[in-house]
Amino acid sequence: MYAIVDIETTGGYAERNRICEIAIILHDGEKVVKEYQSLINPERAIPIGVQAIHGISDAMVEDAPKFYEEAKTIYELLKDNIFVAHSVNFDYSFVQKAFAELGFPLQLKKLCTVRLSRKIFPGYKSYSLGNLCSQRNIIINDRHRAYGDAIATAELFTQLVANDHEDVISKTLKKNATNVNIPENLDKEVFEALPHSPGVYYFLNNKNKIIYVGKAKDIKKRVSNHFGGKKAEVTKQSFQKDIYHVDYLLTGNELIALLHESHEIRKHWPRFNSAQKNNNPGFAIFLYEDRLGYKRLQIGRKQPGMKTVMRFANHAAAFHFLVEKSKQLNVCPKMAGYQSAPAECFDYKIKECDGACVGKESAEIHNKKVDQFIEACDAEKSDYILIGKGKSEQELSIIMVEAGYYLGYGFLDKNDQVTDWEDLKNYLQRFPDHPEIYKILSSPSATKGNQKFKKEEWMQQKVRLNKAG
Known part of the structure; x- marks a missing residue:
């Protein structure tokens, strides 16, 4: 038996939202055999923007039963049946979360009518419920309400079963035995063909634009982690609905995967990558000469036109290196750029500086020390x-x-x-x-x-x- 489910909710993801209406249509593979529908009091306000989509107001659900009051009835309709929905991961995540809050782990086999339609009715520009019903001459009464969408999905499912000449449904159920919830817009064969090898993988949207870049020791296992698990994360649900294709590049080892991932994130600026999305030029130690002929050092952002002595990923690394090397060579801290004072540096006061800051040390002698500093930098920059x-x-x-x-x-x-x-x-x-x-x-x-x-x-x-x- 198939339990065809449609829900309306207070928001777009299960972790922070609740069901406010549910409809379940039992289907034996040929016809509808039982129907159930109910408004559900979500025990929280429904945002105005969401009300505008499905038309369910706070007043409509004020006297409706809470989920726990309907849980036994809903469970009896779902148990031992196959959970079917249009974009099934969305509906299933809300129902599973609602039962989890009652301390009951719900685990059912699932079928997605979006995915089945792509296989059995190929060639449509869109596989939204509205477009499919229009293409298949299915009338939807009360669009974006649970019963209206559920009964239309049931009619679509009837047509899918009748036209399933290659056993797509039974094959899908066998493949879905694992706990990997492949996004409905992603061809499962693409996922199955992913290699168990190190590399960089790309998630692409319906316009073939890269929306996420990742690296992995094992590409297929890592991609599976994006789709697996029970936690209904906000980003995961938003993420998965936009995935239409997965591409990859083999790198042989994880280090090259890391380097290539870093380059690709900065190149493509993918929507769902947060780390490394910056063009921080880093820091550098610069060399310049003042009007008295003294060579000076200074830490700053890497920039054109300045003579770069050495580059660093961050200010702390540059500062540590500058202080350590300049102290070893007894370069005046003020001339090295890590002390500032209107006259002499602090080290001169305690007799640890030779006095370039006040002209006591000649530019010629001081500059030789700076040249030694530059040589030390060059030694660090080995090939x-x-x-x-x-x-x-x-x-x-x-x-x-x-x-x-x-x-x-x-x-x-x-x-x-x-x-x-x-x-x-x-x-x-x-x-x-x-x-x-x-x-x-x-x-x-x-x-x-x-x-x-x-x-x-x-x-x-x-x-x-x-x-x-």
Whole structure:
């Protein structure tokens, strides 16, 4: 038996809203055998904007039964039956939540008439209930009320069963045995074809626009997590209704997935991504010369036209590095830019500064210290590569950083005879440099499983890797 359900609610998601009307139509696969409908007192006000959609006011539900008063009747209609609805995850989440609040875990098999219609009646521009009923000559009386929509869905279901020449319904029920609630607008075959491999995945809407980008060690498992579980989250329900397709890019390992995800989020600015949606240029230590010929250092936002000594993802990292290195070289704190004073710096007062801030130390001597600071920065900006797993057993991944700048990543066959550093660049896919990249590349957990080689080390180590291939 099929229990065809339609509800009206106080809002668009189950976690913070309630049912204010419910209709259940029992269907034996050929015809309607029983009907039930009732207004439900949601025990809260119905927003004016929502009232405008379904026409149910607070006054209409004031004397209606509360859900717990109808729960036994509703349960008797649903138990042992298959829960059917148009966009089933919406209706099911509200009914399941209502029973959960009573301490009763509801678990039923589900069918979505949107998904079934896409399979059995392909080719329509829209699969909304109104459009389908118009296309199938089904009259909807009292649109956007629970009984009117439920009885129309029941007639649609009758037609679906009658035209199901390829056993779509029975196959769907078998596939739905798992707890993964595939969004109704997403073709299940697309989900089933997702790989159990590391990479970046994309959710796309009905206009083929990317609305979410994610990374994963196992793409299919991670995508399943978006659709699985029992919690009726606000964002999840809003999220799922907009998903029409899933695309992906294999990366071979999680580190490259992280790097590519970061790039794609900033490139496409997906609606449902919150992390990394910024174009923060990071911070840098700048070099300039004052009118007396003293070289000075200063921390600031990365910007064109300024000589950058070294770049950092955030101000704290830049400040720590500047203070540590300048103290080691006895660079005046005021000239290093981390103390400000109208005259001498504080360190000069306690005899720990040679007095460049008050002209006691010549520009020539002071500038040599600053030059040593710059040399220390250059030493930190070594050329290196990270080598990890590729997309196959015969492949290696490479990530290259040169002079402190991220160049990109690529893939190298273990049998390729790379002769020098410049040849390695031919394997790279180039990407823009960004401070977020350095957070990733400096994270021990992100780089775990990847080997780091400085340029000189690679020139020796590459021979062993090629032979091992």
